[in-house]
Amino acid sequence: MTFRVAIIGGGPAGIYAADLLTKSEADVSVDLLERLPVPYGLVRYGVAPDHPRIKEIVKALQRVLGHPDVRFLGNVEFGVDVKIEDLREFYDAVVVATGAMADRPLGVPGEDLPGSFGAADFVSWYDAHPDVPRTWPLEARHVAVVGAGNVALDVARVLAKTADEMLATDIPANVYDGLRAKQATDVHVFARRGPAYVKFSPLELRELAHSPNVDVVVHPEGFEVDGASMEHIAKNKQAKMVLDTLANWVGREPTGKPHRIHLHFLEQPVSILGSDGVTGLRTERTRLVGDGSVAGTGELTDWDVQAVYRAVGYRSTALPGLPFDHAAAVVPNAGGRVLDLDGVAIPGTYVTGWIKRGPVGLIGHTKSDAAETVAHLVAETSHTATAREPEAVDRYLAERGVEVATFAHWERLDQHEIALGAAQDRPRIKVVDRDEMLQQGRALPHGHPTAV
Ligand SMILES: Cc1cc2nc3c(=O)[nH]c(=O)nc-3n(C[C@H](O)[C@H](O)[C@H](O)COP(=O)(O)OP(=O)(O)OC[C@H]3O[C@@H](n4cnc5c(N)ncnc54)[C@H](O)[C@@H]3O)c2cc1C
Numbered sequence: 001m002t003f004r005v006a007i008i009g010g011g012p013a014g015i016y017a018a019d020l021l022t023k024s025e026a027d028v029s030v031d032l033l034e035r036l037p038v039p040y041g042l043v044r045y046g047v048a049p050d051h052p053r054i055k056e057i058v059k060a061l062q063r064v065l066g067h068p069d070v071r072f073l074g075n076v077e078f079g080v081d082v083k084i085e086d087l088r089e090f091y092d093a094v095v096v097a098t099g100a101m102a103d104r105p106l107g108v109p110g111e112d113l114p115g116s117f118g119a120a121d122f123v124s125w126y127d128a129h130p131d132v133p134r135t136w137p138l139e140a141r142h143v144a145v146v147g148a149g150n151v152a153l154d155v156a157r158v159l160a161k162t163a164d165e166m167l168a169t170d171i172p173a174n175v176y177d178g179l180r181a182k183q184a185t186d187v188h189v190f191a192r193r194g195p196a197y198v199k200f201s202p203l204e205l206r207e208l209a210h211s212p213n214v215d216v217v218v219h220p221e222g223f224e225v226d227g228a229s230m231e232h233i234a235k236n237k238q239a240k241m242v243l244d245t246l247a248n249w250v251g252r253e254p255t256g257k258p259h260r261i262h263l264h265f266l267e268q269p270v271s272i273l274g275s276d277g278v279t280g281l282r283t284e285r286t287r288l289v290g291d292g293s294v295a296g297t298g299e300l301t302d303w304d305v306q307a308v309y310r311a312v313g314y315r316s317t318a319l320p321g322l323p324f325d326h327a328a329a330v331v332p333n334a335g336g337r338v339l340d341l342d343g344v345a346i347p348g349t350y351v352t353g354w355i356k357r358g359p360v361g362l363i364g365h366t367k368s369d370a371a372e373t374v375a376h377l378v379a380e381t382s383h384t385a386t387a388r389e390p391e392a393v394d395r396y397l398a399e400r401g402v403e404v405a406t407f408a409h410w411e412r413l414d415q416h417e418i419a420l421g422a423a424q425d426r427p428r429i430k431v432v433d434r435d436e437m438l439q440q441g442r443a444l445p446h447g448h449p450t451a452v
């Protein structure tokens with residue numbers, strides 16, 4: 001009997017889980033339910049537009065969606081269009097792979113002022129997510145970015161580069177126009193710990209210096225490397241490469257390019273200043289305490305910035321009818337088996353990706369994650385298959401007026417976006433509007449002059 005699995009979330013974690021299920025010994029059929037009309041999650045709506053090589057991974061993901069035992073059911077939101085009880089009726093097992101979309105709070109006064117932005121929201125804007133406003137205020141000349149991870153680097157780079165540098169990418173017209181109006185000259189990135197402990201990847205850091213319009217300025221104040229830092233880099237090759245690059249740049253004078261990215265270390269934000277809008281950022285100098293962590297020194301600095309971007313991590317959100325660990329912001333689990341409030345595994349319910357282990361790690365990590373989850377799922381659940389009709393969920397959604405965007409829809413929209421790009425000698429131009437996405441994905445009516 002065919003074992004039917006619903007995966008909630010069409011990002012890389014969900015797609016890798018689908019792939020592994022089709023490769024398992026079980027006779028399986030998989031439905032991937034995705035709230036957006038398109039697949040790929042943060043690969044499409046997180047990875048920066050000027051990182052086209054990373055986005056190439058969608059070619060492998062697309063092959064999984066084309067597998068005969070996998071159906072993509074886009075434009076279907078779990079918790080709105082279907083409930084967990086419905087999925088239990090239609091499927092033998094459920095895998096939650098809803099990732100993370102929100103910003104983790106910074107937790108300082110002034111965080112909610114106009115001009116204080118979550119990195120996740122800004123990323124969604126420049127990556128043309130359909131569910132966010134089409135415009136973004138970019139009047140600030142001096143900007144702060146809080147956090148020292150790769151998202152902070154993405155945000156700082158997009159704020160500092162010119163719109164024309166971004167024009168070779170897949171950004172739509174509203175994003176290009178927004179970036180053209182951008183006034184930022186100086187982007188200040190603040191790391192609360194020392195340079196050995198930043199979470200940048202070596203390649204992403206070095207890339208900052210590739211723009212012909214951006215000087216990278218590493219400020220010597222706070223550039224401290226103690227014994228613990230040396231021990232840390234001795235055990236961590238990536239951290240050593242990052243520190244070497246930063247050490248090479250420290251104190252180097254800007255060369256006169258029109259925009260600058262400043263990197264500051266040992267500066268912890270304590271408040272965002274302003275009454276009607278951001279007028280500054282107050283930071284406290286920290287000191288290394290010898291174990292990788294830092295302590296405040298009481299020395300405060302007010303930075304003259306008109307916008308603050310908080311890039312201190314993403315956060316997953318709770319899903320209706322499923323347990324959630326609010327402190328860790330994950331679905332509680334043991335190796336991917338979802339646990340109830342008493343810590344007991346809920347039969348047939350699994351989790352994978354960022355919502356399983358938190359919002360850290362690269363696309364590739366979601367593959368090993370899925371391997372662990374799917375191994376448990378197949379071993380524990382695949383023999384429990386009961387007769388279920390694949391069409392039952394289709395009827396259920398149709399009765400509720402949900403327009404399902406299938407893989408064929410995505411293939412048509414994909415071709416449309418590629419054609420929009422080709423007309424401007426670009427690889428693709430993204431469609432932003434949800435209705436337009438759905439419309440471009442619909443098959444042309446039979447007999448239409450351009451129908452194939
Ligand atoms: C800004 C940014 C840039 C990044 N750049 C890189 C990079 O360059 N290289 C790299 O290797 N990694 C990068 N990463 C990390 C990478 O994106 C993640 O490791 C990966 O996307 C996590 O996969 P996931 O499937 O768990 O979550 P996601 O990619 O978030 O996918 C989750 C999916 O679930 C869907 N969903 C959510 N809720 C529901 C619901 N209720 N019903 C139905 N569907 C739902 C979402 O729409 C989404 O499509 C980046 C991350 C960020 C935040």
Ligand SMILES: NC(=O)c1ccc[n+]([C@@H]2O[C@H](COP(=O)([O-])OP(=O)(O)OC[C@H]3O[C@@H](n4cnc5c(N)ncnc54)[C@H](OP(=O)(O)O)[C@@H]3O)[C@@H](O)[C@H]2O)c1
Pocket residue numbers: 106146147148149150151152154191192193197198199201204268269311312313314359360361362
């Ligand atoms: N090109 C790429 O490969 C790429 C691009 C984007 C994202 N990603 C990946 O996606 C994942 C998420 O990236 P991310 O940048 O969101 O997270 P991240 O790597 O965890 O970095 C978060 C940063 O925020 C800092 N931070 C957290 N709380 C803070 C606070 N209260 N005050 C000041 N600073 C604070 C952290 O400092 P501490 O270390 O001191 O906690 C850290 O420097 C990462 O694995 C990343 O590598 C990859």
